[in-house]
Amino acid sequence: MAIRNIVKTGDDVLLKMCRPVEKFDEKLWTLLEDMNETMNAANGVGLAAPQVGLLRRVVVIDVGEGVIELINPEIIASSGEQNGVEGCLSFPNEWGLVKRPMHVTVRAQDRHGKFFEMSGTELLARAFCHEIDHLNGVCFVTKASRMLDPEDMEVDE
Numbered sequence: 001m002a003i004r005n006i007v008k009t010g011d012d013v014l015l016k017m018c019r020p021v022e023k024f025d026e027k028l029w030t031l032l033e034d035m036n037e038t039m040n041a042a043n044g045v046g047l048a049a050p051q052v053g054l055l056r057r058v059v060v061i062d063v064g065e066g067v068i069e070l071i072n073p074e075i076i077a078s079s080g081e082q083n084g085v086e087g088c089l090s091f092p093n094e095w096g097l098v099k100r101p102m103h104v105t106v107r108a109q110d111r112h113g114k115f116f117e118m119s120g121t122e123l124l125a126r127a128f129c130h131e132i133d134h135l136n137g138v139c140f141v142t143k144a145s146r147m148l149d150p151e152d153m154e155v156d157e
Contacts, residue, residue: 001012001028001033001034001036001037002034002037003034003037003038004034004035004038004052004053005052005053006038006042006047006052006089006090007050007051007052007053007090008049008090008091008092009076009090009091009139009141011090013050013053013055014050014051014134014137014139015137015139016050016055016137017055017130017135017136017137018048018049018050018055018056018057018058018135018136018137019055019056019057020057020072020107021057021058021071021072023058024071024109024113024141025109027109028058028071029111029132031049031052031054031056031058031060032060032069032111033048034052035047035052035058036060036062036069038052038060039062039089039130039146042061042089044089044136045061045063045064045094045123045127046059046060046061046062046127046130046131047059047061047089047131048131048134048135049129049133049135050134050135050137051089051090051134055063055134057071057072057073057135058070058071059071059073059131059132059134059135061124061127061128061131063093063120063123063124063127067125068118069110070108070109070128071107071108071109071110071111071112072108072109072114073106073107073108073128073132074106074107074108074132075104075105075106075129075132075133076105076106076107076117077103077105077119078101078102078103078104078105078125078129079101079102079103080101080102080103081099081100081101081102082095082099082100082101082102082122082125082126083097083098083099083100083145084097084098084126085098085148086098086126086130086139086140086144087140088130088139088141090095090139091139091140093142093150094141094147095147095148095152096141096143096144096145096147097144097145097146097148098103098126098130098139098140098144099143099145099152100125100126100129100130101116101125101129102121102122102125103119103120103121103125103137104119104120104124104125104128104129105117105118105119105120106118106120106128106132109147111137139145
């Protein structure tokens with residue numbers, strides 16, 4: 001496993017559509033493991049392949065309940081609404097208010113190509129949407145109702 005460089009704002013790869021994964025092999029498994037290690041090293045809760053420079057439909061998410069690997073994910077259902085603060089490993093020190101569904105169900109493939117469905121609420125629903133947006137060339141800053149100043153992010157002790 002290796003920590004990969006995270007693509008930052010301004011790189012065109014973040015604005016491009018990703019291609020579906022067709023080969024479920026050791027190269028994909030290495031990518032998944034590297035992405036998980038990279039996400040953890042950066043203290044993130046999600047990472048999409050374009051964020052490490054690859055235009056493939058691959059996402060890893062960990063909101064504290066263990067890593068979730070999504071290959072070729074698509075949102076098949078959503079409901080409710082939440083408006084909250086989002087950040088992104090590709091946009092360091094930038095935060096914005098983004099409206100997302102409260103409940104989201106995705107359909108994806110696992111590392112072996114087997115299809116599955118998974119539902120999430122609150123933070124997991126937000127992470128599903130945020131990371132799948134990356135696969136479609138969409139970054140959170142374009143969905144934010146407003147960006148936050150650094151002092152908005154300070155926590156009173």
